[in-house]
Structure formats: C-alpha cells, structure tokens
Amino acid sequence: MDVTAATVIGILIYLAAAPVVGGLLAGADRVVSARMQGRYGPPLLQPFYDVLKLWQKENIVVNRQQKVYILGFFVFVVIAGCILFGGGDLLLAVFALTLASVFLIVAAYSTFSPYAHIGAEREMIQMVSYEPMVILTVVGMYMATGSFSSVDIARHDGMLFLHLPFIFLGFLFILTIKFRKSPFDISMSHHAHQEIVRGLTTEFSGRDLALIEIAHWYENVFLLGMVYLFFAPVPVVAVIVTLAAYFLEVFIDNNNARLKWQHALASSWAVTLVLGVSNVVLLAFR
Amino acid sequence: MDPQVFFPAVKTEVVEIAQRNKALGYRFAQMHCVKTPSEMFIIYTFEKQDLSIEQYRIPAETDGAVPSVSGVFLAAVLYENEISELYGVEFTGMAIDFGGTLYETAKPRAFAEVAAPVKKTPVKQAAVAE
Amino acid sequence: MGERTIIPFGPQHPVLPEPLHLDLILEDEKVVGAVPSIGFIHRGLEKLVEKRDFQEMAFVIERICGICSFIHGQGYVQTIEAVMGVEIPERAKYLRSFWGELSRVHSHLLWLGLMADAFGFESLFMHCWRVREKVLDIFEETTGGRVIFSVCKVGGLWKNVDDDTLRRIGGVLKDVEKDIRPLTDVFMRDYTVQKRCVGLGVLTKDEAFQLGAVGPMLRASGVAMDARKLGYAAYGDMEFEPVTENAGDCQARIAVRAREIYQSLDIIRQCIEKMPGGEVAVPVKGSPQGEYLSRLEQPRGEAVYYGKGNGTKYLDRFRVRTPTFANLIPLLHIIPGCDLADVPLLALTIDPCISCTER
Numbered sequence: 001m002d003v004t005a006a007t008v009i010g011i012l013i014y015l016a017a018a019p020v021v022g023g024l025l026a027g028a029d030r031v032v033s034a035r036m037q038g039r040y041g042p043p044l045l046q047p048f049y050d051v052l053k054l055w056q057k058e059n060i061v062v063n064r065q066q067k068v069y070i071l072g073f074f075v076f077v078v079i080a081g082c083i084l085f086g087g088g089d090l091l092l093a094v095f096a097l098t099l100a101s102v103f104l105i106v107a108a109y110s111t112f113s114p115y116a117h118i119g120a121e122r123e124m125i126q127m128v129s130y131e132p133m134v135i136l137t138v139v140g141m142y143m144a145t146g147s148f149s150s151v152d153i154a155r156h157d158g159m160l161f162l163h164l165p166f167i168f169l170g171f172l173f174i175l176t177i178k179f180r181k182s183p184f185d186i187s188m189s190h191h192a193h194q195e196i197v198r199g200l201t202t203e204f205s206g207r208d209l210a211l212i213e214i215a216h217w218y219e220n221v222f223l224l225g226m227v228y229l230f231f232a233p234v235p236v237v238a239v240i241v242t243l244a245a246y247f248l249e250v251f252i253d254n255n256n257a258r259l260k261w262q263h264a265l266a267s268s269w270a271v272t273l274v275l276g277v278s279n280v281v282l283l284a285f286r
Numbered sequence: 287m288d289p290q291v292f293f294p295a296v297k298t299e300v301v302e303i304a305q306r307n308k309a310l311g312y313r314f315a316q317m318h319c320v321k322t323p324s325e326m327f328i329i330y331t332f333e334k335q336d337l338s339i340e341q342y343r344i345p346a347e348t349d350g351a352v353p354s355v356s357g358v359f360l361a362a363v364l365y366e367n368e369i370s371e372l373y374g375v376e377f378t379g380m381a382i383d384f385g386g387t388l389y390e391t392a393k394p395r396a397f398a399e400v401a402a403p404v405k406k407t408p409v410k411q412a413a414v415a416e
Numbered sequence: 417m418g419e420r421t422i423i424p425f426g427p428q429h430p431v432l433p434e435p436l437h438l439d440l441i442l443e444d445e446k447v448v449g450a451v452p453s454i455g456f457i458h459r460g461l462e463k464l465v466e467k468r469d470f471q472e473m474a475f476v477i478e479r480i481c482g483i484c485s486f487i488h489g490q491g492y493v494q495t496i497e498a499v500m501g502v503e504i505p506e507r508a509k510y511l512r513s514f515w516g517e518l519s520r521v522h523s524h525l526l527w528l529g530l531m532a533d534a535f536g537f538e539s540l541f542m543h544c545w546r547v548r549e550k551v552l553d554i555f556e557e558t559t560g561g562r563v564i565f566s567v568c569k570v571g572g573l574w575k576n577v578d579d580d581t582l583r584r585i586g587g588v589l590k591d592v593e594k595d596i597r598p599l600t601d602v603f604m605r606d607y608t609v610q611k612r613c614v615g616l617g618v619l620t621k622d623e624a625f626q627l628g629a630v631g632p633m634l635r636a637s638g639v640a641m642d643a644r645k646l647g648y649a650a651y652g653d654m655e656f657e658p659v660t661e662n663a664g665d666c667q668a669r670i671a672v673r674a675r676e677i678y679q680s681l682d683i684i685r686q687c688i689e690k691m692p693g694g695e696v697a698v699p700v701k702g703s704p705q706g707e708y709l710s711r712l713e714q715p716r717g718e719a720v721y722y723g724k725g726n727g728t729k730y731l732d733r734f735r736v737r738t739p740t741f742a743n744l745i746p747l748l749h750i751i752p753g754c755d756l757a758d759v760p761l762l763a764l765t766i767d768p769c770i771s772c773t774e775r
Binding site: 318321322329331335337341359360391397400 | 453454455458460462463466625626627628639641643645646707708709722726732733735737741744745
C-alpha cells in the first residue's frame with residue numbers, strides 16, 4: 001500500500017468522523033425504533049450521553065484481563081476501518097475485523113459468567129454464519145474490478161452493483177447479523193431482555209463497555225462503507241442507498257422476533273450458497 | 287354455587303381415597319390446612335372435568351404424620367411441601383421433598399401458632415359511593 | 417455427551433415479570449433438568465386474617481397480586497358472602513363481571529406483550545402495552561385506580577358506574593378491539609413467531625389434566641374447563657364457551673389467550689347491554705360463621721378460595737389457591753429437553769404470577 005497524502009487524509013477523517021457518524025446513526029436508530037413502537041424515544045444524541053456516562057462509572061471487574069482483550073477489539077476495529085478508508089487491501093480489512101471479533105469473544109470467555117460464555121459461543125456461531133458471505137463479497141469485488149484495493153474498487157468504471165447484484169443482496173442479509181438486529185440478535189441483544197441477560201457483554205461495565213460501544217460505531221461505519229463501495233461511482237446514489245440499507249435493518253429489527261442460532265446459521269449459509277456462489281460463478285463466465 | 291360437603295375421613299384413608307377418585311376421573315385440585323385454637327384439619331379437593339368437586343376433611347396435628355398422595359397425583363407435591371413447611375405436618379413418602387426450603391420463612395412453622403384475635407376498635411365503614 | 421453447566425435463571429432476570437428461580441442444568445445449549453426455587457416474595461398474607469377484620473381483609477387479599485388484583489378481591493368477598501348467606505344485588509353481580517372481564521383483557525394484553533419481549537419482538541411488546549393503557553384508563557375512570565381498585569366489599573361494591581359511562585366505555589372498547597386485531601394477527605401468523613413457538617413445550621391432554629394444569633395452559637391442550645361456567649356473579653346469564661385449542665404447544669397457548677381477549681370483550685358487551693338497574697350494595701350485619709370453598713376463573717386459570725369464620729369479626733382462615741401454583745408442576749414437566757433460548761418462553765407460557773403463588 002503506497003502511503004500517499006490521500007491515504008493519510010482518509011485515515012484521519014475516518015478516525016475523527018466515524019464515531020460521530022456512528023453515534024448519530026445509533027441515535028437515529030433508537031428514535032426511529034421508538035416511533036415505530038408508538039413511543040416518544042430518547043433524544044438523538046443519547047448514545048453520546050450514554051458513552052460519556054459509562055466513561056465516568058466505577059470499574060467493577062472480577063478479572064482484569066478482559067481490559068486487554070477489549071482494547072484489542074477496539075484497536076483492530078479501528079485498524080480495519082483505517083485500511084478500508086485509507087485505500088488498502090479490502091481482504092486484509094475484513095480479516096482485521098474478524099480478528100477484532102475474536103478479541104471480543106476471548107474477552108467474554110475471560111470473565112467468569114456463564115451468561116458471557118454462552119454469549120461468546122453464540123457469537124462464534126454468528127461469525128461462522130456471516131464470514132463466508134463477507135469473504136465472497138470481497139472476492140466478488142476482486143473478480144469484477146481486478147483488484148483488492150479499496151481505492152481501485154471505488155474508482156472502478158460503472159457501479160459494482162450491476163456486476164454483483166446477488167452478492168449485494170446476500171451482503172444485506174448478513175448485515176442483519178453484523179448489526180445485531182432481530183431476527184439475528186442472538187449473542188448480544190441491545191435490549192437485554194433475553195435469556196442470557198446481556199449475553200456477550202454481561203460482565204463488562206464502565207470504560208470497557210464505553211469502549212465497546214464506540215468500537216461498534218466504528219464497525220458500523222466500516223460496514224456501511226462496504227455498502228457504499230457497491231455504488232461508489234455515483235456518490236449521491238451511494239449515500240442514499242447506504243442510509244436506506246441502515247434504516248432497512250432498523251425496520252427489519254422492529255418487525256421480527258429473535259430466532260435461534262440454528263435458524264441463523266442455516267439461513268445465512270443458504271443465502272451465501274445461493275446468492276453468493278451464483279454471482280461468483282456468473283462473474284467467472286463473463 | 288357448589289354444594290359444600292366435606293366428607294370426613296382419617297389420614298390412613300387418604301391414599302385409598304385418592305386412588306378411588308382418580309379411577310372415577312377426578313384429578314387433584316388443591317389441599318390446604320386449617321388450624322384454629324380448637325381444631326386442626328386438612329382439606330383435600332378433587333375436581334372432575336365437568337367442574338364438580340369432592341372434598342374431604344382429615345384431622346391432623348402439628349408434628350403428626352400423614353401419608354402423601356403424591357404417588358397417585360404428582361400435582362400434590364407442592365401443596366404437601368407448603369403445609370409441612372408452614373404448619374409442621376409431616377407427609378411420609380413425598381415424591382419431591384423440598385426439605386423446608388420451599389418458602390424458607392425466617393420463622394419455621396409460621397402458621398402453626400394461632401394468635402388470639404387482636405382487640406381493636408371496629409373500622410368505620412365508608413358510606414357506599416353513588 | 418457434552419459438558420454439563422448450571423445456569424441460574426432468576427430471580428432477578430430482565431425477562432421475568434416476577435422473581436422465580438430455576439437452576440438450569442445444561443448440556444451445551446440443551447436443558448436437561450431444572451431445579452426450581454420459589455419463596456422470594458412470600459409475605460404470609462393469609463396469616464393477616466388474625467389481625468384484620470373480615471371487611472378489611474378484602475383489601476389485603478386484593479394486594480396479593482397487581483395483575484390479578486380485582487378477581488382476588490371478588491373471590492374473597494364472594495366466599496364470605498356465601499358463608500354469611502348474603503345475597504348481593506344483580507347490578508353488583510354484573511358490574512363485578514364487567515370489571516372481571518376487563519381485568520382479563522388487561523392481563524392477557526400484558527402477557528402477550530411479555531411473551532413478545534421474551535422472543536425478542538420488542539415493538540410488538542410496546543404496542544400491546546400501548547393498547548393496554550386504554551383499558552387501564554377505563555379502570556381509573558370507573559374505580560379510581562389503575563392496578564388496585566378496592567371496589568369489592570362483602571355485600572356488594574363500594575362504587576357504582578352510571579349507564580352513560582358504561583355506554584361510552586362500550587364505544588371505547590370497540591376501538592380497543594380494532595387496535596388489538598393487527599397485534600393478534602402478528603402473534604398468530606408471523607413467520608418468526610411461529611418458528612419460535614410452534615411445537616414448543618407440548619403438553620398432551622392427559623398430562624395437562626393429571627398434572628393439575630389450569631386455565632389457558634389446560635385449555636390449549638384440548639380440555640374445556642373454565643370455572644366461569646359455574647355461573648358465579650353474572651356469568652350464568654352470559655353466553656360463552658371455553659376457548660380451546662388442541663396442539664398444547666406455546667403457539668396454542670398464545671392463540672387461546674388471544675382469542676380469550678375477544679371473548680372477554682364480547683362478554684363485556686353483553687354485560688353492558690343486559691346491565692340491570694338498582695343498588696350495588698346491601699348492608700351486612702353480623703360476622704361470618706361457617707366455611708365455604710368457591711372457585712373463580714382468573715386470567716391465569718382457576719383460583720380456589722376457602723374461607724372459614726367462627727362468629728367473630730376475624731376469620732379463622734382464608735386460603736387462596738392461585739392458578740400459577742397449580743401450573744408450576746406442568747412447567748417443570750415441559751422444561752427438560754428444550755434449548756436455553758426457549759426457557760424464557762416456557763417460563764412465560766404458564767403466565768407466571770409468582771406473587772400470587774406465594775402470597
């Protein structure tokens with residue numbers, strides 16, 4: 001990766017703007033969900049208030065190792081985003097994100113809570129559900145543009161969506177899992193009303209939890225960045241589609257119950273095989 | 287309303303009564319213990335699908351033993367545990383014995399001591415609101 | 417065979433409405449056994465008969481539970497009225513049925529919301545409770561209270577409701593019914609709901625009857641037992657049949673309770689149409705002497721009330737056998753063999769009211 005001025009500017013903009021954008025999107029998610037549920041809902045800036053409050057909380061942990069792992073999770077989410085927005089190798093970015101998730105899982109295992117352990121098990125199953133589709137997405141982009149570099153993919157002639165329609169749909173499907181929305185909010189629901197209490201993050205509190213929340217904002221911006229890449233040549237359309245995809249996820253969340261991990265795994269793999277593989281095969285014979 | 291007939295019986299007959307009622311299509315509805323300064327008894331209620339009931343009154347005493355009917359009706363097990371914990375009646379042969387931990391009251395056999403009624407001034411009843 | 421872990425479920429748990437403790441023995445994510453613990457909310461209310469005279473005791477019995485509060489009060493006063501041989505006016509009987517059926521509607525709406533919350537469908541939960549607010553507003557308008565009404569007394573009722581208000585409430589309830597339709601449609605037909613609930617926690621007809629299940633738990637397995645058919649209060653004049661389903665699984669229990677909401681709204685309409693005029697209370701002299709056992713249909717099932725008086729103004733004994741107490745054994749029967757993710761659904765499918773269970 002050549003480190004040009006554009007790379008550095010891209011990374012700096014991502015580092016500074018992503019938490020703000022991510023937080024605003026999270027706030028918009030909560031307000032829209034509330035209105036769909038017939039409630040008034042919190043103010044738009046609520047996620048920022050929450051993180052600030054968490055930052056000031058006393059840290060009560062049984063086991064201090066979890067801080068290291070959570071820091072690892074945060075660092076690698078940010079690195080993944082920097083690679084994507086700095087024009088680097090997309091496959092590397094995806095694997096950096098996978099590494100970040102592994103850190104989170106290890107953090108949950110390092111606590112002594114049975115709820116966190118079961119949340120971690122489910123998170124691993126979730127990863128197995130969505131990883132194939134994410135990798136096929138990157139492979140599809142390579143086959144369509146001839147490069148793994150995000151800059152080259154973004155500058156490709158013509159919208160990638162026209163070459164990768166099925167992969168786009170498959171990616172939207174697994175986005176529900178990555179955004180942790182019903183029906184696939186299995187390991188760590190935002191609403192805590194599930195059988196394993198808060199799941200993966202049951203034992204995290206204070207600054208660790210605040211860091212996880214901020215890391216989720218960075219991750220959401222990363223994922224929306226990948227959606228943007230499908231429409232990059234026409235920025236206006238890309239932005240509209242990206243925001244529409246996000247609010248589609250909110251809509252799906254509010255209209256579905258939570259399924260069990262068996263359903264999540266089976267349906268994701270079915271979608272990956274049908275949509276992802278068929279698109280790749282079509283590209284190969286182009 | 288239901289006719290209120292409480293057939294008297296003794297504790298040695300309970301299992302046989304339960305089996306006979308089960309054969310007639312009754313199921314176990316509930317049982318409870320009543321203790322007053324002058325008497326103490328356990329009432330068993332059996333219920334049929336057409337909502338008719340048959341009830342039996344068994345004299346009992348704290349620290350006395352009564353055979354358990356949970357062998358015939360598993361549903362009886364919670365009621366027998368409750369009575370044994372609150373009133374101190376021992377049920378022999380319970381299918382599941384909580385060993386006094388069902389409610390874990392601070393004072394064991396809390397219902398077995400029956401206080402004399404408290405003397406206090408009668409409550410002024412409010413007029414019926416229109 | 418996988419490794420066994422023990423997960424504590426409750427007593428403090430976000431998905432449970434009331435404190436119940438289950439130690440779940442898991443092999444990976446399958447539950448192989450459950451060890452229950454209750455007693456977190458045992459207040460020994462039945463012992464208060466020694467300190468409260470029989471008119472005041474109605475207020476204590478009402479406070480056994482917040483959801484089933486009215487019918488507990490009704491059960492108490494009905495039992496004592498039977499012991500004393502007091503005949504209450506017809507209008508009081510009809511109003512008791514009116515409020516009783518409204519209690520059933522509000523309780524089932526509450527339960528539907530909690531069930532939606534248990535399977536992760538938060539927006540359905542919020543909408544059910546939003547509609548329930550209208551029912552609570554009706555309670556507040558007619559009795560002054562949203563949760564505890566304190567409107568039943570031995571001899572009738574403390575309050576009357578005039579006919580104009582009743583007619584207006586009939587109109588409000590028509591709107592409530594329109595609001596509930598889309599919600600019950602989701603419960604009965606949504607793909608993800610069915611994936612979670614169909615085939616879960618099956619209780620066969622025989623098991624349900626023998627293990628002592630009551631209420632919707634029993635009726636969803638095909639046994640048509642409904643204590644309202646005994647004809648207490650005004651139910652003898654109402655036309656209705658027990659709502660039953662045959663599958664005996666969680667989806668069937670959702671269906672029974674959803675259909676019972678419509679049945680209750682229909683009974684309320686009949687009550688309002690046939691409401692007789694007159695007083696709502698008769699004076700009561702003397703004290704209860706004798707014993708009586710009566711049964712009422714709570715939203716959760718058949719509740720048994722036993723009262724014994726000895727001629728003084730303090731009763732010897734008042735006993736309440738609540739429906740959840742009877743449904744606990746069937747719960748312990750259906751839990752083994754399910755997934756961990758299904759445990760909240762199964763705990764909620766009996767409609768647990770632990771404050772009632774423990775009194």
